[in-house]
Amino acid sequence: IVMFKGFKKPPKFSKFGKYIKRIYLLGFPNILMQMAYTFYIFGLNLILKTFSDQVVTVLGLYYKWQSVIFIPLGAMQTCIVPVISFNFAAGLFGRCRKTLKDSVLLGMALMLIGVLSFELIPTQLLMTFSKDADVISIGTVAFRIIGISFIPLVTSLIYPVYFQAIGSAFKSSMLTILRTVVLLVPLGFIFSKIGLDWFWLTFPCTEIITTIVGFILYKKENKKISLKFTERTR
Incomplete structure (x- = not known):
């Protein structure tokens, strides 16, 4: 294994299974998230197909723009995992909470751009990919309603990342x-x-329901961590 100051001898082969199991256990939420994405897109498409093909197109256009708007949020999610994990392992729980708080605030600031775009210029966003009058008409309403979800979506996505970072898969x-x-x-x-x-x-x-549940779990986890930290310092 390559380290900063040279090479470190890898562990015995017999221990690999334990480490691999641990890695997959901590990475399972990410695997699940990718699998779930395919599932719910398929499910939503089946539901919308009962209305018209144009409605399905609107959903597809939403996810096209979502993928663009979410680039900085996704990058931030990736970056905070090692920061929170390191501080959690070091017993610096205050830093974990501060990292979470700062991430949420920054994420909301970034998503505000998405909210304003979806609320103020939905027609222009839709016309980038489609000139169909029905798609634009349906999509304008859809984008303005979906746009309000971007703020609570920040917390509904960051809470799972936080729990993953502290080992609560x-x-x-x-x-x-x-x-x-x-x-x-x-x-x-x-x-x-x-x-x-x-x-x-x-x-x-x-997003609102997920955020509420995530906040409740976060508060409970905080109490548990605080108790552990108190016991350690006695």
């Missing part, structure tokens, strides 16, 4: 499953029965 996975499997598709199905415009509320509702 179960809580991280639970939030991912809650957001993508339990909420997005079922809520989309329920709202679609009321009407197309209602369907787009699936996104803000999902």
